[in-house]
Amino acid sequence: GQNIDQPTEMTATEGAIVQINCTYQTSGFNGLFWYQQHAGEAPTFLSYNVLDGLEEKGRFSSFLSRSKGYSYLLLKELQMKDSASYLCAVRDSNYQLIWGAGTKLIIKP
Amino acid sequence: NAGVTQTPKFRILKIGQSMTLQCAQDMNHNYMYWYRQDPGMGLKLIYYSVGAGITDKGEVPNGYNVSRSTTEDFPLRLELAAPSQTSVYFCASSSGGESQPQHFGDGTRLSIL
Numbered sequence: 594g595q596n597i598d599q600p601t602e603m604t605a606t607e608g609a610i611v612q613i614n615c616t617y618q619t620s621g622f623n624g625l626f627w628y629q630q631h632a633g634e635a636p637t638f639l640s641y642n643v644l645d646g647l648e649e650k651g652r653f654s655s656f657l658s659r660s661k662g663y664s665y666l667l668l669k670e671l672q673m674k675d676s677a678s679y680l681c682a683v684r685d686s687n688y689q690l691i692w693g694a695g696t697k698l699i700i701k702p
Numbered sequence: 703n704a705g706v707t708q709t710p711k712f713r714i715l716k717i718g719q720s721m722t723l724q725c726a727q728d729m730n731h732n733y734m735y736w737y738r739q740d741p742g743m744g745l746k747l748i749y750y751s752v753g754a755g756i757t758d759k760g761e762v763p764n765g766y767n768v769s770r771s772t773t774e775d776f777p778l779r780l781e782l783a784a785p786s787q788t789s790v791y792f793c794a795s796s797s798g799g800e801s802q803p804q805h806f807g808d809g810t811r812l813s814i815l
Contacts, residue, residue, distance in 0.1 A: 597744060626803060635792060636745075638803035680744070689760070690804065692744030 595619045597693035599681050604699045605671055613666045613679050613696045621686025627655050627666045628680040630695065636680055639666070668698075676700045704728050708793050708807035715783045715814050723778040723810050725793030733796045734776040735804060736760075736768065738789040745792065751776055752798070783814045 598616045605611040617625070624643040628636035642648055642657035642664060654667040666679055678695040685691055709724045727734065732753045737745040747760030751770040765787060767779045776795075780787060790811050794804040 601742075624800065628803075635806035635808050637806070641801050641803065643801070682745075689747060689750075690745075692746075694742055694744045 595685060595691045597681055597683060597691055599679075599693040599696045601694070602697045602699065604701060605668075607671055607673060607700055607702050609671050610667065610669050611671060611698065613668070613681075613698065615664045615666070615681035615693060617662050617664070617681070617683045617691070617693075619683045619685045619691055622659060623684040623686070623688060625655075625657055625664050626682045626684070626690065627653075627664075628682065630678045630680055632677070639679075671700050673700050673702070706793055706795055706805055706807035708791075708810050710810060711808065712811045713813070715780075715812065717783060717785065717814060719783050720779070720781050721783070723780075723791055723793075723812075725776045725778065725807060726774050727776075727793075727795040727805075728774065729795060729797075729805065730773060731795035731797050731805075732773065733798045733804075734770065735794040735796075736766070736776070736778045737792045737794065738762065738787075739792060739809075740789050748778065748791075780812075785814050788812060788814045 596618045627639040630636040640655040647656045652669045657664045680695045681693040682690040706727045735750045736748040746762045749768040751757045792809045793807045796804045
């Protein structure tokens with residue numbers, strides 16, 4: 594079967610750095626997406642990786658290792674507004690997105 | 703620039719009732735999707751469409767139907783509501799390009815009692 598694993602919940606301090614991990618086992622791989630979802634709202638797109646390595650976009654960076662079936666999202670200079678769930682999704686061989694259950698990130702002052 | 707619009711935002715149904723969840727996008731996207739999101743679970747694909755007149759089943763299609771008569775609209779129909787269909791439903795669209803993300807509507811929160 595297909596599986597995406599993320600930690601259920603993480604806590605970090607305002608101004609700090611946090612790394613959210615995602616491991617996947619899917620039938621084929623055609624890219625990995627990270628989304629942010631605030632409580633009661635829709636998911637919004639953060640990043641896309643299809644090749645190994647680091648993609649940087651402002652305070653957010655995303656890393657991919659296809660050989661290890663592993664990705665992480667790195668958030669720097671945490672702000673209170675970063676409190677949200679972070680969803681990892683992998684596009685499989687049928688070009689459908691397989692979604693993880695999400696990591697709830699709690700930011701403390 | 704509205705993006706993806708879903709109606710209604712909230713609805714309570716009785717067991718056995720029917721309803722249609724509406725979804726419209728103004729980005730001229732060919733690809734549209736319906737997901738359900740349950741607590742502690744990843745988004746599950748119900749149905750998707752790659753263009754007007756073309757629809758296909760996703761991972762959890764039982765109890766639902768869709769149609770795609772225009773590029774803009776992709777309604778989801780529940781024929782005989784069951785408590786197991788209590789969920790948050792999201793509609794999404796994309797242009798279909800390799801790196802292009804899916805854009806989501808605000809969701810419909812549906813309770814079946």
